[in-house]
Amino acid sequence: TMPPNLNLQTLFTSLPKKNWSLLRVLKSANPHDINGNLHGTASFTSLPDTSTTTQDPPAPQRQLLYTETGTLPPHIGHNLQWKKSYIWRLKSSTATSTVKDDLSVWFVKVGDEKVADYLFHGMEFLLDSNESGSGGDEDEDGGEEFVSAPVPPPAATIPGGEQTVVVTARGNHLCINDMYRTAYAFRVVKGDGDREGDGIGEVVSWASRHVVKGPKKDQDIVNYYTV
Numbered sequence: 001t002m003p004p005n006l007n008l009q010t011l012f013t014s015l016p017k018k019n020w021s022l023l024r025v026l027k028s029a030n031p032h033d034i035n036g037n038l039h040g041t042a043s044f045t046s047l048p049d050t051s052t053t054t055q056d057p058p059a060p061q062r063q064l065l066y067t068e069t070g071t072l073p074p075h076i077g078h079n080l081q082w083k084k085s086y087i088w089r090l091k092s093s094t095a096t097s098t099v100k101d102d103l104s105v106w107f108v109k110v111g112d113e114k115v116a117d118y119l120f121h122g123m124e125f126l127l128d129s130n131e132s133g134s135g136g137d138e139d140e141d142g143g144e145e146f147v148s149a150p151v152p153p154p155a156a157t158i159p160g161g162e163q164t165v166v167v168t169a170r171g172n173h174l175c176i177n178d179m180y181r182t183a184y185a186f187r188v189v190k191g192d193g194d195r196e197g198d199g200i201g202e203v204v205s206w207a208s209r210h211v212v213k214g215p216k217k218d219q220d221i222v223n224y225y226t227v
Contacts, residue, residue, distance in 0.1 A: 006125065006167055008103060010201030011186060012090045015064060016044035018203075020225040022068055029218035040070020040082070042225060047114055049092065060092040065114060066105075085113040086120065105171070121171030121182060146170050147211045149183035153226045155204040158189060164204060165190045178214030 024038040047063035066088055072080040087106040103123045106116035149168040158164070164187050173180040189202040205226050212219040 005200050006188075007201035008090065008125075011167075011188060011203055012062065012064070012088070012103065014202040015088075016046060018227050019043055020227065022070065023224040023226075024070075025222045025224075027220040030216070033219065034072070034076065036073065038070055038072070038082075040068055042066065042068040044088070047087065050089070050116070061089045062092055063116075064088045065108075067113070087114075087116045089116070103169070119173075121173045121180075123169040123171050123184065125167060125169045144172065145181065146172065147181045147183050147209060149185035150207040150209050150222050150224070152185045152187040152205045152207040153224050155187055156227055158204060163190045164188060165200060167200075178212055178217050181211045181213075183209045 020042040022038075022040040022042045024040070026034050026036060026038065028035055044064040044066050047065050049060050049062055051060045064087070066086045067083065068085075069081060069083045072082055085108045087108055089104050089106060091102045103125075105120040105123070107118055107120055109115045109117040147170070149170070152166060155164050167186050167188060169184040169186075171182050173182070184206065185208075186203050186206045188200050189204060190200045205224075207225065208223045210219070210221045212221070
């Protein structure tokens with residue numbers, strides 16, 4: 001269930017207004033994987049709207065291209081860069097909807113990062129949003145296992161001294177034999193507009209966590225995004 005007063009349109013449109021600094025904390029049971037901290041940047045840029053053909057009438061969706069870049073540690077290679085992209089989609093009619101997959105994340109096509117290839121996961125926003133999640137717990141809901149969201153970094157000074165609140169979301173994805181369990185936490189502005197029904201949603205910092213389990217994978221990846 002969507003947290004009360006969360007305006008998903010505001011959350012979505014606030015993401016490309018900022019350039020995000022990214023801190024990635026990697027933990028892996030495989031000693032050959034990268035373990036430790038990576039630093040980079042992330043950004044969202046607008047793409048043309050698209051529509052789903054599985055609904056009648058087709059449902060328009062807004063699109064953002066998420067791109068992250070950074071430099072790998074020197075012991076891995078000199079000046080080796082990493083880059084990864086996803087497409088985030090939001091159903092255009094969404095304001096304070098309670099539909100599970102109104103906001104979704106998609107893999108991009110190889111060779112054309114501006115085109116979505118297939119679904120990574122839809123985001124299910126949780127009603128009980130707080131800042132107690134340590135990123136270390138797992139829970140089950142209807143037999144499906146989820147991971148807890150990390151706490152997003154404290155916000156920089158917000159004009160007007162407005163307060164913030166943390167809202168969380170989750171989504172799972174099975175890739176052949178590997179299960180990707182993801183959780184998000186968005187620190188959003190909770191201003192005077194709430195009492196007028198405008199809802200909360202402008203993102204000032206956020207975090208995500210990917211736990212990957214499979215025959216040859218055992219990873220816990222946490223990302224912290226700040227301005």
